[in-house]
Amino acid sequence: MDHPQLKIIGTLHCGIHSLQEAPKNYDISEHTGTIEIESQYHEALDGIEKGQTVVVLCWLHQADRDVLTVYPRGDRSRGLRGVFATRSPARPNPIAISEFEILERRDTLLTVKGLDIIDGTPVIDIKKKI
Ligand SMILES: C[S@@+](CC[C@H](N)C(=O)[O-])C[C@H]1O[C@@H](n2cnc3c(N)ncnc32)[C@H](O)[C@@H]1O
16 A cells, blocks of 8 residues: 655644643643645635634644653653553654634634644644534
8 A cells, every 4th residue: 555645734833832832732722823724725725714613633743753652741640651542742643633713714824722733833634623
């Protein structure tokens, strides 16, 4: 089988510049920022509007891809767990799944709230929340 080839559809811009500053997950975050979608994917945004919540998949470009066990949320008292049993950014394919509220849409620029992702992170997909 062919290896999948990812296409970067956009980039996240926000005020979170270090991994330490980023909230541990979107559900505890009030951070806002902008997703800039590449112009060739403009049509793929039809139906995306202010007020919706979308599921956004990001490629965590600074993650360690060789780590297979972690302390969940860095809490050593909980013991080591396999990365597939956690939401850790460290994993063989560092894909984040986050839910963001769309505060505004201007063409291919989406202003979103709930960020747990750092500035400059590539975005690989957006899906409607069911
Ligand atoms: C625990 S992950 C959760 C991501 C997503 N909500 C999920 O559940 O898949 C969020 C953490 O990833 C880290 N992170 C954010 N952006 C990153 C990036 N571009 N590369 C590596 N790690 C990143 C930050 O430390 C942040 O606290």
